[in-house]
Amino acid sequence: MQLRNELVRVEADRTGTTIDNLKRAFLENLYYVQGKPPALATLNDYYMALAHTVRDRIMQRWNNSAITYTENQSRxxxxxxxxxxxxxHLGNNLINLGLYEPMKQAIDELGINFDELIEEEGxxxxxxxxxxxxxxxxxxxxxxxxxxxxxxxxxxxxxxxxxxxxxxxxxxxxxxxxxxxxxxxxxxxxxxxxxxxxxxxxxxxxxxxxxxxxxxxxxxxxxxxxxxxxxxxxxxxxxxxxxxxxxxxxxxxxxxxxxxxxxxxxxxxxxxxxxxxxxxxxxxxxxxxxxxxxxxxxxxxxxxxxxxxxxxxxxxxxxxxxxxxxxxxxxxxxxxxxxxxxxxxxxxxxxxxxxxxxxxxxxxxxxxxxxxxxxxxxxxxxxxxxxxxxxxxxxxxxxxxxxxxxxxxxxxxxxxxxxxxxxxxxxxxxxxxxxxxxxxxxxxxxxxxxxxxxxxxxxxxxxxxxxxxxxxxxTNGVTPRRFMVLSNPRLTQLITDRIGSGWITDLEQLRQLEQFIDDPAFCQQWRSIKQAIKQDLADSIQKDYGVDVSIDSIFDIQVKRIHEYKRQHLNLLHIITLYNRIKANPNIDITPRTFLFGGKAAPGYFMAKLMIKLVSAVSEVINRDPDVRGRIKVVFLKNYNVKFAQHVYPAADLSEQISTAGKEASGTGNMKFAMNGALTIGTLDGANVEIMEQAGEENFFLFGLTAEEVRERKARGYDPKAYYNANPNLQLVIDRIASGFFSHGDKTLFQPIVDNLMQSDPYLLFADYQSYVECQDRVAEAYRDQDKWTRMSILNAARMGMFSSDRSIQEYCDDIWNVKPVTVKETEGFCSAT
Ligand code: OX2
Missing domain, CATH: 3.40.50.2000 (Glycogen Phosphorylase B;)
Known part of the structure; x- marks a missing residue:
């Protein structure tokens, strides 16, 4: 049985993209697909109706792609x-269809909050x-x-x-x-x-x-x-x-x-x-x-x-x-x-x-x-x-x-x-x-x-x-559609206003932003966008955790899976170092910081779970200590996932990429942060090496041993205790953890972490500690000069062109897959029913 090759008229409610079409289509999907009159519809019903409205508008492309590939026997x-x-999927599909703005208008005109529907999707x-x-x-x-x-x-x-x-x-x-x-x-x-x-x-x-x-x-x-x-x-x-x-x-x-x-x-x-x-x-x-x-x-x-x-x-x-x-x-x-x-x-x-x-x-x-x-x-x-x-x-x-x-x-x-x-x-x-x-x-x-x-x-x-x-x-790359256009609309608008929208599919074009680093108006806009995004994240932290964070503090963020090699605990050693400085001298002049952590631990990975507990324990003490006077805040953001990541990357001032050199194959979060104008503090590990090369050493906070030095240090017989004995600040940090100071006096709770570091320290935290703290001091100093910091931020974004996944995929296509593009034919309002 075979349908004759005839053209089937597709109704405008399935394909039309005028505001009117979109509104009608949404209402119709609510009624006929969700089976709900508006009076009984839940937020999820609205989301589903919207999703179906978008899906309908994908179908022609999907069918035409299948037809084209089949007819051409495409590689x-x-x-x-x-x-x-x-x-x-919802927001991303709208971006890729070029329908984000019209759909937003249509939904808003219906009196429904579009942004809430986007947020409704799991x-x-x-x-x-x-x-x-x-x-x-x-x-x-x-x-x-x-x-x-x-x-x-x-x-x-x-x-x-x-x-x-x-x-x-x-x-x-x-x-x-x-x-x-x-x-x-x-x-x-x-x-x-x-x-x-x-x-x-x-x-x-x-x-x-x-x-x-x-x-x-x-x-x-x-x-x-x-x-x-x-x-x-x-x-x-x-x-x-x-x-x-x-x-x-x-x-x-x-x-x-x-x-x-x-x-x-x-x-x-x-x-x-x-x-x-x-x-x-x-x-x-x-x-x-x-x-x-x-x-x-x-x-x-x-x-x-x-x-x-x-x-x-x-x-x-x-x-x-x-x-x-x-x-x-x-x-x-x-x-x-x-x-x-x-x-x-x-x-x-x-x-x-x-x-x-x-x-x-x-x-x-x-x-x-x-x-x-x-x-x-x-x-x-x-x-x-x-x-x-x-x-x-x-x-x-x-x-x-x-x-x-x-x-x-x-x-x-x-x-x-x-x-x-x-x-x-x-x-x-x-x-x-x-x-x-x-x-x-x-x-x-x-x-x-x-x-x-x-x-x-x-x-x-x-x-x-x-x-x-x-x-x-x-070298890995990430998509600028999801991680810039969708997740950072304000920055996208600013960039597009200046250099047009070609950068979205040709990220090297961001280089053109370099011409504006001495343009005070542009720098001011760049900075105020970052502040506005930080405010949004601060609001959600206030709502979800009851913690007040100031947008004038450095948003210092480490989000990724929790793993010893990624060294979230090295970040903690620095935080406790700052805290100890404040306790020793409550009037010390320090650059305010908000330390944000997020990430999941494998359920069977005891040390990783204990690291999460240590972040929480340290945050509990620091956030409520009156001596700190709000200058440092520490928050563990729960259930870090792609959806939440999209709110986090754009809000960062500082991206923590601090793995032991030689351990992180690439990293991709490092790229997402930098594209959104965060500066990186990092080791010469994974793609950090190339990020620094691109951004310029002067726009990157580098610390720590190289992979080669790590290898040598281990071959020679690494002794963490020697570092502990030689460094009073490190000593105080470790002793405070061991003493039960962060665990209501319980000396045993964090003992596995302390023992691990003191006895073997397989990821060389102690070897990198001093270098890390000094580097963080340079970060704090740099942030005080906001004009300079903003220029560095712009240069980081402007120079991340090579980290578009478009570049990576082009290399795979040319060097490994030997495959060429196939243009999918367009049909307007009709589809062929062969
Ligand atoms: C990760 C790597 O740890 C990370 O460095 C890299 O950026 C990412 O893969 C993408 O290449 N499981 N997860 C990874 O490797 C394995 C195995």
Whole structure:
């Protein structure tokens, strides 16, 4: 059955963009989609009606993109990621459609507060932090650059937990983000796939008498795709984020039901659906749980099978898989794709091994996001075999051939062979996912210049020496649409008034702002915008925490996951240092500061949770001490997420990027702050190095050891006590914490932190303490000269052009994916119904 190719008139209420159209459409969606007359409508009903009004206006672009890509058989980027931290969709979609202002006017004219509707939207917290947010920024830029793209991931029923703070401690609350329905997604059950698990393998003879391998799985689950459009900025491109939900196969219920095992049938359903139940809440750390491996294989197999379906739909021969698709592995979480693509091509599509291997390598590319050893994924062999017996065979086969190649390239080097093997055999045996990703990919990249260098020198050294041509750097970037245009409309207006709006898609144009640094009117406007935004944040802090903060103080902000390597506790050592100065001399002249912290700790990470408690404890004492006279305030902002981040970055004066050098692969918050005119205090770590290069050393507050110095210091035998003994200020800070001063006299509460620092200090806080405090003193001094500070702020924003994710994505397109833009055709008010 096929509809004739005829034009279907689409009603203006679905597509029209005049104020009148928008108002009518909103009311109609409220009535017919939400099923509510205005008298009974809740705020959420209004939000949903608005979301549907926006969604309707996306549909033509989305359908036209699908039609264009299909007709052209377009080469497509597939971004495979276990996490996509998209943030709220409504405002962002309006920005990308170019409908933000008209929609605001329409809604306001209806007597409804538009800003409240924007704030009403929750967010799909389908990621932990930087890695998931990077994936979201990349989808934005891919669409803006008109690159045919599929994002592939997992539709977790529960995203990252909501964080509450009770008595200073983090409490985790489940995130039921789908409770009120999700207007941005469409289920596509017609493209459901089957995912096998467990069982055994066997060999058989095909009709030509050739032996082949076959996987006989013990159980299977269904993968149902849910699609969300991802719009490009003011272009017709609407790509797809396809997230997979696990469901039990219906046949499963039947079998068990027939044997009378009703409980077993229902239980099997529960077990299947568990696979996509919850996001593992760890950032930069692995969890060696079988459910996690199930999640990884599940979404990878769903996605690769989906690509094969698309190939067949477009009648492209399977030998051309790598010409149709460029598949990027976002860290090792989807690295099982190497073995799964081989299985699909060899066992199911009957390609020869060598041809399948060439296709696999040419298709896949791998991005590494961390050097931390605790984040290097490996799976116990037994666990792996139980779940994926055929994949283990395939990995053994890949490994045997690979080891043979290494053996001839590096003759008589058994130690190297052992290090590069896909199987760790040094003790209990493991499959090494980073090695698998390296061997199965044609390109390998780190996420900042320093990180990519360190990768070559440390964790991936052997792979670099084996195939240096695979390695490159792709410094991370962030989207200026969400993190400037949407979250900082006032600054956006000021910039656009001066240099036009070209910077929104070509961020290097911000350089033109440099010509205004001596223009007092411009500087004054820049400064008063910052003050107004600070006032908004101050108001919300007053409302939510009952703490008064002055907008004339430095807004000194550290928001990111809580982790020892990110050193939120170093920030605290400085705060306590300032406090001690005040206690020693209550009349001391200090530059007022508001210290803001935000971020989640992995629920099982004891030290991180204790660091949150320490922030709370210190804030409790300082905020109410009359000697401080309000000159210092400390607030821990709970439940830091993308939505809240959008209010935080624009309000910052100072961005804390203080990780131990060599530990933070890139960072992306550092870029978001600087674009919004915050100055950075930071170490030479991750992308800070490049941020400082761009901003100029004179506009960056640099402190601390370099990565090289950190390495030397550790090699020599680092002794934190020596620093403690030599520095009376440091001593007083540590002693105050240890004495119970911040814990109502309880000397044991923070002992784990004190002991950790005194005995090993693995992240070298003590080594960097003095340098950090002196640097903070320079910050305080600089802030006193407001004209100078404002000029530095403008220069920081003006020079952040390279940190647009558009630049990063262009590099991936040119160097790794070899993919070109495809312009999506426009239809006005009509859509083709072929
Ligand atoms: C993060 C890195 O820690 C961060 O430095 C980087 O900016 C971000 O990824 C995006 O590249 N989990 N999260 C990360 O790495 C891993 C693993």
């Amino acid at each position: 497509t980027v597939c971004y495979l990621s276990a996490e996509f931290l998209m943030g709220p 967010e799909p917290g389908l990621g932990n932090g930087g890695l998931g947010r990077l994936a979201a920024c990349y989808l934005d830029s891919l669409a803006a650059l008109e690159i045919p793209t599929m994002g592939y991931g997992i539709r977790y029923e529960f995203g990252i937990f909501k964080q509450d703070i009770r008595d200073g401690w983090q409490v985790e609350i489940t995130d039921k983000w789908l409770r009120n329905g999700n207007p941005w997604e469409l289920a596509r059950p017609e493209w459901t796939v089957s995912i096998p698990f467990g069982g055994h393998t066997e060999s058989y003879r095909n009709s030509q008498g050739v032996y082949r391998a076959r996987w006989v799985p013990a159980w299977e689950v269904k993968g149902v795709p849910y699609d969300t459009p991802t719009l490009g900025y003011k272009v017709n491109t609407a790509n797809t984020l396809r997230l997979w939900k696990a469901e039990a196969p219906e046949s499963f219920d039947f079998q068990a039901f027939n044997t009378g095992d009703y409980y077993g049938a229902v239980n099997a359903k529960v077990v299947s659906e568990n696979i996509t139940k919850v996001l593992y809440p760890n950032d930069d750390e692995i969890q060696g749980k079988v459910l996690r491996l199930q999640q990884q294989f599940f979404f990878v197999s769903c996605s690769l099978q989906d690509m094969i379906r698309i190939m067949k739909g477009q009648k492209i021969p399977m030998e051309r898989f790598h010409e149709k698709f460029a598949v990027q592995l976002n860290d090792t979480h989807p690295a099982i794709a190497v073995a799964e693509l081989m299985r699909l091509l060899v066992d199911q599509e009957f390609l020869g091994w060598d041809e399948a291997w060439a296709i696999t390598q040419n298709t896949l590319a791998y991005t590494n996001h961390t050097l931390l050893p605790e984040a290097l994924e490996r799976w116990q062999i037994d666990l792996f075999r139980d779940l994926l017996p055929r994949h283990l065979e395939i990995i053994y086969e890949i490994n045997q051939r690979f080891m043979d190649d290494v053996r001839v390239k590096f003759i008589d080097d058994d130690a190297r062979l052992a290090r590069m093997s896909l199987i760790d055999e040094s003790g209990e045996r493991y499959v090494r996912m980073a090695n698998l990703a390296c061997v199965g990919s044609h390109a390998i990249n780190g996420v900042a210049a320093l990180h990519s260098e360190l990768l070559k020198q440390t964790v991936l050294k052997d792979f670099y020496e084996y195939s240096p041509e695979k390695f490159s750097n792709k």
